[in-house]
Amino acid sequence: MNAPAAQHPVRGILYMMGALALFALLDTISKHLASRHPVAVVVWGRYFAHFLITLAVFLPRHGSELFHTARPGLQVVRGLMLVGTTGAVVMAFQRMPLAEVTALIFVTPFLVTLLAVTFLGEKMAAWRWLPVLAGFSGVLLIARPTGGSLNVGVLFVLAGACCYSVYQVLTRKLSAVDRSVSQLFYTALVGAVTMCVLLPWFWVPDALTTRDWLLIASLGMLAASSHLLMIMALRAAPATTLSPFTYAQLVWATLLGWLVFDDFPDQSSLFGMLIIVVSGIVVAYSERFTRKA
Template sequence: MTALTASAPAARALAGIALLIAATACFAVLDTTVKLVGAVVSVLLVIWFRYLFHAVAMTAWLLPRRGRSALRTAHPRFQLLRGALLLSLSLMGFVALQRMPVGEFTAILMFTPLAVTLMGATVLRERVSAGQWLLVAGGFAGVLLVVRPGGGDIGWASALPLAMVLLSAWFQILTARMARTEDPMTMHFYTGWVGALVTSALLPLVWQAIPDGRTLGLLVLVGIAGTVGHLLLIMAYQRAPASTLSPYLYSQIAFAMAFGWLVFGHVPGAVELAGTALIVLCGALSGWRTARGHLPIRPPED
């Protein structure tokens, strides 16, 4: 009985890790598609379509099943704040992607997991073992190999993902905190409508017709990838603490580099590949430690 009880937290953590990795794959698809379609239509139109798809899809699925209970929330101000943070991240990210390769953009954003771990230890009072710190540091070293500060010519656009690191860390911590008391579907519902309403108010300033069916298909893919990715993110943080999940956020670099090569022909160099290998190794070791029960896993606080 004791062994079964002890294995339950580890099983939940592994489920959270799997959900998070799936979410990072969705985000890499989102970024790649945004870069493609952003060359044809305005960034604000892309963001509007992404959030409108999100809001309409969640409303059509959720309200018939739950009615008004889907709108109940203990923290409406936090719902609005979370939606505003995600919209701000989308705007900065979509602009940066038009001026940077997907892999480099993602690599800079991977400064975020270290910030999340620090906040997880201080803000959420999560226990962080020495092994976790070492694995996060190893993944961070891999990120530095990918980014190679001073070794490239990304220009002013790199300031946008650097600013996103701070916002993204707070967004993830807020998501982890809210997921303890809020229904994930309700969170997803409000996030979509905050973005849809704000961008709808601004859309007349940049409205343009969608030129062809291919562009429309790419916009639909943006909506699907964004909606599914953030739902998976919420579900992941329901199952494991931020400090356990943070090393696996690095997996988005591998997805981004692969899609950048397949879609844009951007081939990472030997240094970038070495950095990616280090990130993957640290993630695999962290997963092994979790499966062996070496990582401290505790249930969410009330």
């Protein structure tokens, strides 16, 4: 069993920011593929490529240690939560713009904070909820309703957010007992096995072009890199410290949505992003001052 990880908030924040940039690129490619192929095929490609890359990179270096886990049951549940997140979000991508989906997924930090305080015993001063709530108001400015009826894509995003919050809390919990590479391996393994079981019901022979296969391979590389960075971030800093910084993914998603899908945010969305960034900075400094006190 590993000793509790030392806390390095700045390092954790930097790891998280790198992970979020890669997540935004992963989402962009997934949205593109989902516009032409079934969701199950896209999710399968993402996890199977992730699994192969993880084995190729880490098995020669770590050997049998790669398979070691103190909590195999939790690793399976954690992996299934991420599969659920990926499937729900990719289904939302088929129905909604990239930036809007990303904005709506940001109910996750609130759920993570609640779960981390409740189940992991992490502390959160009452006044520090204010900038977090201000950040949520920025999310609402970006994700304001666009029509009179409820888009089913919104339901998919909310389901994905619930799965993702459980995934993040389990990542934090397992970081105390399992190595980062083992968590990365089990994420890929559970996802690959699950999607290989489901794939025959959705596979269309010869539907994937050479370009599609290359994009699918890139999904695996991006997924492996981003999740390793996130695991390292959660080992270095508490979930309550990192949660506000997850809003940075909104900036990346909006930029990529504009460049790839010609979806540029209006003034309200830009103002919402400003609120989110400012609230994240306030929380970051409050964490620094709290530790110095």
